[in-house]
Amino acid sequence: MINKMKNNIAALSFLLLSAATVAVAQEKASPLEISGSVDTYYKYDFNKTGNIKTYFAGEQNSVSLGMIDLALKKTTGKASFVGELSFGPRGQYESIPDAAGGYDPTANGFNIQNLYVNYAFTDKFSMTAGYMGTFIGYEVISPAANFNYSTSYLFGSGPFQNAGIKGTYAFSDKVSLMLGLFNEWNQYRASRGVSSLGGQLMVSPVKGWTAYINGLHGLDGYGNYSTVIDLTTAYQITDKVKIGLNAANLSAGDDKFGYSGVALYPQYAFTPSVALGLRAEYFNYKGMSGGPSASVTSFTLSGNIKSGGLIFIPEVRFDNDKDFSQSFVKSDGTTLNKSAAQFSLAAVYSF
């Protein structure tokens, strides 16, 4: 009886697989898409040390590597896959875990930024599963997709990737909802089961304005069960003026690490090739066990000078750390300082 059931299940599985293969073979395939970017930078901290520790552009007084990023995408009918690899400091130990789940620059890693499959059941509903760039936050890992080259405290404190499965339903061009189940932050494999719940509501009230309200509850990158709520929005007011906003709050209980912050991103495009953008950020580390909180403010002024696929990003940044939480030091390397300032110049080429 059991053997007969097993045979029936095997036959049914084979039939379904064959039907799916035939269906895929008959559907239209798009060409394989290859794209990517390369970037390099020079940074100089005016106190001659790497004071500002937010992600990327961390090496002081050095012409340094960012990353080389290669992405493959293929669509066949309703199914598509994306595989994105990255190499270099920004694309390896600074942004993705190694094979053991840590960030050891000497350990082997998978070099995977995105690896997922997507299936569009209808024009409105699709499902995606795999290892994906996080839906939380305004800034991203790829330098080609950020206006500023250095990143914010909000970016550095939140998740970088979410592995899991999610479904997205587009009610219209103006409203969509995503819900999903994920591993803990950033990890290729779950240590305590696929137990994080995440969601994103997208609204586009008027042309040029899009807002994302994001939420993620589960095991975070600090070893706690926490909830992060995030608002990411951008409004292209005119062809020259754009303003972005990111606000987030992570709570994990009084005795555990949490944070809140807000960053504003006004940008002005003098021409399609030359633009100036400011990032003004306030970031707060919540006090643990009833202790005091600590806050940092940061102002970053960046230019984007474009020529074809090449972007030059000159940038100056001033951070103020009134509570000495960042251990900024003066040029003697030991005396604590409440502020830090740096200049950087980056070149990013996208293809």
Add this chain to the structure above:
Amino acid sequence: MLMLLLGLSTLLRAQETAQLPKDETGKYIYYEVVNTNVAQDTLKVRLQRFIQKQKKELKPVLVGDVKEIVANGKIIIRKSMAMLSHPSGEITYRIYFEANTDKYRFWLSDFEFFPYQKDRYGNFVPSTTVGIPLEKEPKKWNADQWDDYRLQVAKYAAEFSVHLKEYLANKVAKTPQPSEKKVITKTWE
């Protein structure tokens, strides 16, 4: 003889890839008036079905004047590297349609280019919500690319027009099915 053939081929290529003309407002336009014996109401129903069939590329737009049917369309522009390509942008346009007693007319206009940028998931999406009108004069460094966009639009508009006219005339060609091959096991052939 060879020179004549070369000259002819150049002339034909130039004719195939000519840019669209401009209307009285200075906008690029593909405009055509077609004589027909199909009733106005039938034409409008067929056009709405055509728009519905092309729902990935065309979206109907509600307008106050019911005499005119309007839809928004888009053309995906691909950046090619040998055999591989990825979307580098899209060109949106608007299609207008009017029908009369014994003719109808349609035109494609309002062409705008939206450059693409890769998002956090590795997909290419518009990097701005404000399009660049195709009439805008390009800078020197992207003049060739801009000319290419204009030529692609002209080619697309010509092909679109053929499909639309065939559909409105109810003359969509059926794909010929290959004859079924039969094996006769009774013979040795």
